[in-house]
Amino acid sequence: MAKRELEEINASSMADIAFLLLVFFLVTTTFSKETEVEEKLPRKNEDLEIKIREYNILQILANKNDNILVEGEHYLDDPMEIAGYVKDFFVHPSSEDNVKWPEVTKVTSQMCQTKIAYYQPYTADPTLGEAYEDSIKIYEGKLKTCELMGGSYNEISPKAVIAITLDNSTKYETYINVLDGILTGLTELRDELSIAKFNKPYAELDKDIAEEKEMIEAIQMVYPKRIFKAKGIASND
Amino acid sequence: MSKFSKGKKRAEPAISTASLPDIVFMLLFFFMVTAKFKSTEALVDIKVPAAFTTEVLDKKDKSILYWIGKPKNPALGSTYRVQMDDQLLDDVSQIKPYLLDLRGTDDFGSVWYDKVVNFFQVDKNAPMGLVRSVQEELRDPLVDALTVKYSVNDK
Numbered sequence: 001m002a003k004r005e006l007e008e009i010n011a012s013s014m015a016d017i018a019f020l021l022l023v024f025f026l027v028t029t030t031f032s033k034e035t036e037v038e039e040k041l042p043r044k045n046e047d048l049e050i051k052i053r054e055y056n057i058l059q060i061l062a063n064k065n066d067n068i069l070v071e072g073e074h075y076l077d078d079p080m081e082i083a084g085y086v087k088d089f090f091v092h093p094s095s096e097d098n099v100k101w102p103e104v105t106k107v108t109s110q111m112c113q114t115k116i117a118y119y120q121p122y123t124a125d126p127t128l129g130e131a132y133e134d135s136i137k138i139y140e141g142k143l144k145t146c147e148l149m150g151g152s153y154n155e156i157s158p159k160a161v162i163a164i165t166l167d168n169s170t171k172y173e174t175y176i177n178v179l180d181g182i183l184t185g186l187t188e189l190r191d192e193l194s195i196a197k198f199n200k201p202y203a204e205l206d207k208d209i210a211e212e213k214e215m216i217e218a219i220q221m222v223y224p225k226r227i228f229k230a231k232g233i234a235s236n237d
Numbered sequence: 238m239s240k241f242s243k244g245k246k247r248a249e250p251a252i253s254t255a256s257l258p259d260i261v262f263m264l265l266f267f268f269m270v271t272a273k274f275k276s277t278e279a280l281v282d283i284k285v286p287a288a289f290t291t292e293v294l295d296k297k298d299k300s301i302l303y304w305i306g307k308p309k310n311p312a313l314g315s316t317y318r319v320q321m322d323d324q325l326l327d328d329v330s331q332i333k334p335y336l337l338d339l340r341g342t343d344d345f346g347s348v349w350y351d352k353v354v355n356f357f358q359v360d361k362n363a364p365m366g367l368v369r370s371v372q373e374e375l376r377d378p379l380v381d382a383l384t385v386k387y388s389v390n391d392k
Binding site: 011012014015018019021022025026028029034035036037038039040041042043044080166167168169170171172173174175176177179180183184187 | 254255257258261262264265268269271272286288289290291292293294305356359360361362363364365366368369372375376377378381383384385386387388389390391
């Protein structure tokens with residue numbers, strides 16, 4: 001008996017089926033690249049009314065009419081002007097001597113090594129050992145930063161903060177503009193430092209690479225993001 | 238006799254469409270992979286503000302979503318309200334028990350401190366007082382969810 005040839009299955013309707021599915025996914029897909037602005041809220045127990053000297057605060061106020069006032073005297077037309085004030089706050093322009101800026105201390109590798117050596121014997125202490133170990137960790141971080149910055153860096157006073165005061169009916173958009181102004185100023189500073197020291201903009205440093213993560217941490221040590229919101233609440237990162 | 242006969246015209250062969258499904262399937266897989274389904278429907282109107290210095294949202298984060306805006310349904314009034322999941326909240330005090338429940342689940346509990354992100358989608362005209370009262374709930378020592386991200390457009 002002659003072998004019959006297998007009949008081929010007609011595949012022309014396959015395209016129709018695929019097209020149907022394709023149209024479905026085309027319609028349901030959204031290509032929104034979502035962008036965000038991040039903020040860290042302070043813990044409740046950090047909600048202490050600490051007395052901070054006036055020169056350690058960069059005061060930004062937004063009232064219910066969405067006017068922005070910096071340091072109690074400069075009305076801003078454009079919220080992006082905040083970036084300039086933030087930069088001045090960290091890097092003091094020497095031309096204006098009558099304005100008092102936050103204290104800045106020069107941190108050197110030698111100083112960090114001395115501190116670590118000084119704290120080392122106390123870590124054996126059963127009650128306070130942990131606290132000393134924490135101190136050592138802080139100084140090790142500073143030491144790392146010194147190494148990456150080429151021996152030393154200027155550290156802004158830990159008490160220096162940027163304070164945002166808002167009214168309950170201030171628009172959310174105004175708040176985002178203020179936050180954006182601060183972050184833009186900070187990012188510009190971090191970028192300048194990063195390019196000067198590592199030949200790479202700050203945003204391009206990858207936190208998944210160990211070496212670059214150290215760079216990011218060092219830059220954050222020099223220019224910390226320290227925003228203080230509403231009634232004397234500080235947040236750190 | 239010429240080699241190139243000018244004889245009768247031959248019928249043009251039909252273009253084979255056999256590879257059409259392949260092309261379509263390729264497109265199909267692309268859209269299947271990139272498709273993202275919105276699981277909850279927004280009950281409030283939101284136009285987020287724009288900013289210059291932004292970060293791209295990290296998809297690895299576990300996020301809790303908060304919508305703040307005016308209800309789309311005019312019968313629900315025209316004051317700014319908070320929406321979580323599919324519900325419009327009557328009061329911000331409803332947030333705390335919800336978050337405590339969430340923290341008890343395996344999915345969220347183990348990553349609460351480092352990975353949980355409070356993702357705010359807020360209308361640009363919403364009053365900061367409301368945003369702040371939501372955040373006060375997050376700062377509660379029992380809740381303790383402190384990372385906040387605000388959805389913005391690029392300027």
